[in-house]
Amino acid sequence: MCHRKHLFVLIFLTTTFSFISAKPKLPSFIKVCRQSDPHLNECIKNSVEHLRPLLAKGIPEFNIPSCEPLCISEVVIDQGSGAVAIRSTYRNIKVYGPSQFALRYVKIDLERNRIKIKLWLPRLELTSRYTMEGRILMMPISGTGTSRGNYTNIDATVIMQGQKIRKENETYFNVKDFYIDFNIGHATIQLDDLFNGDKELGEAMNLFLNDNWKNVANEIKPVLEDTIANIFKKFSNKIYHKYPLNLLLPKYCNVQGFLFMSYEESVITDFLNRLVLKMYRCYIFALILCYFNSKTYGYQVKDAPLLKTRPPWLIACRRSDPELNKCLNDLFAKMFPELAKGIPEMNVDPFEPLPLDKVTVSKGAGPITLTGGLFNLVVAGPSNSTPTYTEFDIPNKKWNFGLNLPLLNIKSQYNLKGKILVLPLVGHGPCDLRLTDVQSNVKADMKFLSVEGREVVKIENMHVAFTVGGMKVKLHNLFNGNKVLGQTVNQFMNQNAVEIIGELSDSIGESLAGIFTDVMNNIYTKIPMDLWLLSDEDYEKYQKELKTT
Structure with a gap:
């Protein structure tokens, strides 16, 4: 060992x-x-x-x-x-x-x-x-x-x-x-x-x-x-x-023997070779900086140029509209089908199915004590989400919204150890999970950034609370493949699904917050606000454009 x-x-x-x-x-x-x-x-x-x-x-x-x-x-x-x-x-x-x-x-x-x-x-x-x-x-x-x-x-x-x-x-x-x-x-x-x-x-x-x-x-x-x-x-x-x-990682990329050369080959006498080497070193240095600034979740925010023009699927709302939240809710709803297909011009990968690295579980007290999680997840169904409400508070920089996900089919690997109510749970292997009527309530802070002279929204400090109407789960290879014990635990979990999800909701919510943050930032940091949240003057022009098309 x-x-x-x-x-x-x-x-x-x-x-x-x-x-x-x-x-x-x-x-x-x-x-x-x-x-x-x-x-x-x-x-x-x-x-x-x-x-x-x-x-x-x-x-x-x-x-x-x-x-x-x-x-x-x-x-x-x-x-x-x-x-x-x-x-x-x-x-x-x-x-x-x-x-x-x-x-x-x-x-x-x-x-x-x-x-x-x-x-x-x-x-x-x-x-x-x-x-x-x-x-x-x-x-x-x-x-x-x-x-x-x-x-x-x-x-x-x-x-x-x-x-x-x-x-x-x-x-x-x-x-x-x-x-x-x-x-x-x-x-x-x-x-x-x-x-x-x-x-x-x-x-x-x-x-x-x-x-x-x-x-x-x-x-x-x-x-x-x-x-x-x-x-x-x-x-x-x-x-x-x-x-x-x-x-x-020094600020200037002039470290002898860095990446491209062994130590014995590091003395370069030719000026052109030195110049080319420095250019490549700085390029690799930039890649390493991106490495240390990347997130830990599976769904990643990817670089892409800002959208220059409004795509047909993007609804625009008037900033001064008293029904702004309703308009933004409609904008959100129309965006989901595009996410399912992926948006190449924004470097957004297809959303259906949604691949995730892991959802962790860590709960050390109460009726359920469990550590571990699901990893290598493939989630089918997120593109059928329906926004239930939107609260976009510009002065206080708050963005709250609700989502209804009618059905999520999840296939993953799992590694779990602990106790669920009165039964022990130990195992690792494939997991089949089906969730119905998932109601999510999301609260997030946002800030407004200037990118290329245009304003975009970035999400920070998100909290996710959710409830599940129903759950069916099968954890394969529980207790090292003991079929009797495994069947007993799986049956018990399905009979007590609502209580189990309720006990684990805080821990799972932390993982979901990271995932949702990445998903939203992968979209809204690439769409300037002047394309979807307009002044009165720009909104009038937008309405005229709609009539002509």
């Missing part, structure tokens, strides 16, 4: 130095890759391979210890409920084999502030001193002694999400979320001195563990994944929190 921390550190360093130069001179063992390289992923893989010989002795520059064996002082696993309920501590851990990993996939998504990595390890051997107390699949277990494990054919997927933070009047990069999913092909386990050294009971329990290792591993998998993720998140932030962005 713990070896992954250091493997991910190596991948993290390689991918980081592939597109961000933290110092004027990079360490000689870091192989620099070009962001524009059409074979960037292959270059990063080669960079990792270049680091492999260093793993045995470690990399002191980044506080990475020797990896053969990899020594870890302590790991604590506390699984308090479910089929596996144990608290165990492992000390003096030695891991053999982590340097033999293979990097299968790397993807750096600058628009979404995200890095995705896939790894494979053929074999890991672990030894440690353990202390354990609890219950595994209804079997009590306790002991203190030596543990040995042999794990083969390990696949791991990592997603790292970043953001900017302010600290001591400086801007730093921060790893906000770190997700990991891993699968083990096979495992054998040996725990010595179980049950105070009772040989017969110990042998029976070890036999039981090895016969049921998949069930045990799947039960504690969410805890292991969270533990590994937290370890690496803290480690990576130690690097990013050490240097402000103005040092990692």
Whole structure:
């Protein structure tokens, strides 16, 4: 388990130095890759391979210890409920084999502030001193002694999400979320001195563990994944929190060896070459600035020129109209069919279906305690939305509105852990979700910006409250595919759908606020207000144009 921390550190360093130069001179063992390289992923893989010989002795520059064996002082696993309920501590851990990993996939998504990595390890051997107390699949277990494990054919997927933070009047990069999913092909386990050294009971329990290792591993998998993720998140932030962005990304793009060249090739004597190199460096620097300013949600605000003329689907309203809110409500309603098709001239992707990265759930108290969420969502039905009311308050810069969504069909993946009323819920896999009669009430602040000499609206600080008339849900692979338990929980959720949604509405509303903000800003920051909110004089001209057409 713990070896992954250091493997991910190596991948993290390689991918980081592939597109961000933290110092004027990079360490000689870091192989620099070009962001524009059409074979960037292959270059990063080669960079990792270049680091492999260093793993045995470690990399002191980044506080990475020797990896053969990899020594870890302590790991604590506390699984308090479910089929596996144990608290165990492992000390003096030695891991053999982590340097033999293979990097299968790397993807750096600058628009979404995200890095995705896939790894494979053929074999890991672990030894440690353990202390354990609890219950595994209804079997009590306790002991203190030596543990040995042999794990083969390990696949791991990592997603790292970043953001900017302010600290001591400086801007730093921060790893906000770190997700990991891993699968083990096979495992054998040996725990010595179980049950105070009772040989017969110990042998029976070890036999039981090895016969049921998949069930045990799947039960504690969410805890292991969270533990590994937290370890690496803290480690990576130690690097990013050490240097402000103005040092990692200097204002002037004159860092030796930045992106396009290795360190040894950095001295350029020809004036024209220096000029071209600076132009390219500044171009990449601009891309990196966009990377650090991008949002974390799946639906992204994309750059596009302002609309010059009013498209046929855009209704114009008179600013002084006493029925302005009604007119804006009609404008909103007529816009939805266009969103469904997409608006190429505004760089707005099709809205039907709507792809979303994730909707998170985090509720730690009350009848429902649940953490995790849905990810890789495909939402069908949002283009059938109907605005129910609009309150556009220009003096106070408030924009409130309501939406009715008659039907939403959602397909996604899920990863959830917690308790719903009286039933535990643990699982990850496909999710089918059907919501009917969704009533949303949105409150948002807005500000007016001048872009190219024309005024546009930008949404900020949004709050979303909603109710659901009905819900049907099916979470596949609950309790590691146990059909009886899974069917019981799914049936219970469908019978108590309204209460469950009500309990989770605040947490889900926070995710929806980010999504709705991006959707609105992707539209209204590209449509000047002089095309849809007119003065009396311009509105008269608009009416005459309508009559002539």
